[in-house]
Amino acid sequence: MTPSRHDRLTIGQLAERSGLATSALRYYESLGLIHSERTTGNQRRYPRAALRRIAFVRAAQQVGLSLEEVRTALARLPEDRAPTPRDWHSVASTWQHRIDRQIAELQMMKAKLTGCIGCGCLSMSRCALYNAGDRAAAAGPGARYLLTRDPDDGPEPVVGPERRL
Amino acid sequence: MTPSRHDRLTIGQLAERSGLATSALRYYESLGLIHSERTTGNQRRYPRAALRRIAFVRAAQQVGLSLEEVRTALARLPEDRAPTPRDWHSVASTWQHRIDRQIAELQMMKAKLTGCIGCGCLSMSRCALYNAGDRAAAAGPGARYLLTRDPDDGPEPVVGPERRL
DNA sequence: ATCCAACTTCAAGCCCGCTTCAGGTCAAGG
DNA sequence: CCTTGACCTGAAGCGGGCTTGAAGTTGGAT
Incomplete structure (x- = not known):
């Protein structure tokens, strides 16, 4: 060989x-x-x-x-x-975390959606389907968990000067 | 108002x-x-x-x-x-399916990874971490489930002339 | 009335992950 | 030897989702 x-x-x-x-x-x-x-x-x-x-x-x-x-x-x-198994292990465990995170995010999204369907919301008065400050943007692509607070309630929900998604 | x-x-x-x-x-x-x-x-x-x-x-x-x-x-x-709730329902249920599919794919990936970690493979002799024909490509973006058969075993694992991803 | 930040448009640029094209070279079978 | 198909390079193109830049206008505060 x-x-x-x-x-x-x-x-x-x-x-x-x-x-x-x-x-x-x-x-x-x-x-x-x-x-x-x-x-x-x-x-x-x-x-x-x-x-x-x-x-x-x-x-x-x-x-x-x-x-x-x-x-x-x-x-x-x-x-x-x-x-070797150890080479592989270090790499793969990183991936595991990524995958877990992605799954968690999707499940969160799903839960919110389910809630919204149930309440017939998007009426935007206290619906979860909103994320005014888009806080999670800094956490990297795909990391924005959605939907946090209602913009119709307060005048300045924004946190910092960084408006760039 | x-x-x-x-x-x-x-x-x-x-x-x-x-x-x-x-x-x-x-x-x-x-x-x-x-x-x-x-x-x-x-x-x-x-x-x-x-x-x-x-x-x-x-x-x-x-x-x-x-x-x-x-x-x-x-x-x-x-x-x-x-x-209205019904407007929203039809849209949201579509999303649910998307989300469910994405989650399923990730979980499948995770399972395969776990298997690979356990067996210390990537030795490529019968590792699941491989998908020679990449059959799933046609199923759309993100739809490729990975990892199916071992290229080291047969000479022509390819299915059709479509080599494009 | 003046100022200046916030607005306007349109075109071009950027990043990613490739594909396509043009114009040429290589290598294996007849 | 000749053909033919696979290969080579470099540059350009594409699609998606925006951002940036230039050059000009608006509008609210003073």
Whole structure:
């Protein structure tokens, strides 16, 4: 099982097997998410490990990481070997938290919605479906929990000068 | 409580109270998400109802709707009055489904991750953390459930000619 | 009457994650 | 050898959701 020629995949083969377009693979490579060697004729040849890295990238995207974040995360995993359980554990537990947070937010949203449906609100006089100050914006994308207070009640619900969502 | 002058908000006031930038409000208006009247000097004056509509937009975004979808949804709600329970119910139940789907996907992801952590895999020999054909791509954004079969096992795991994500 | 912050419009720019295009090169089968 | 399809690069384009900039106008306070 010494690395033989046939371990090296062309970009087309990698595309087929990963389900990504070749353009996406070149793009990923330009970002340093995957790496290739070149033939004498300057064509890319990918190690099988690239498939693993791509799987990682796709999974990470689902968890909501940007490609830049993925790059950082990948930097903590071995380049050409399968990660050890401990490599993997540190990464995966971060993801767990992300996922938990996302689920919690969605559930909160769902609960609020249910309340609104029940009360037939959005009448906006004390409906929960409102978040005047948009406080959560600073907590990052997707982090705005909605719906806090009623703007019809007070004159200056705003907190700071930062109006930029 | 007849609609008085002071019910009309300037774009700056609306920005403060909604937490959005004025540029975003103009943008929303250009998309038909909110509406204003104009002063003799051509400045926008928003009815209070705009706050409600903005709250709706932000909430909808959280649920994953594009602004175009929001526009469609808003078209089913009354322009200047609070929606009735039935108006609201039809819209909200759609959201419920979206939310439920998103939660289900996240939980599936979480389960897979947990499995991977347990087995210390990503060794890619029979790890669940892989989805060669990426079948779910056609099901829309966010719909890819991950991780199905192992590319190291067969030569042509691909299903059709569609390699695009 | 004057001032100045807040408003106006329109066009262009930005970020992300790619795709598409143009113009050329490589490599494997006949 | 020749063809053909896969590959190469760099630049530009796209869609979504805004922001920024320039150049000009309004309106409320003094």
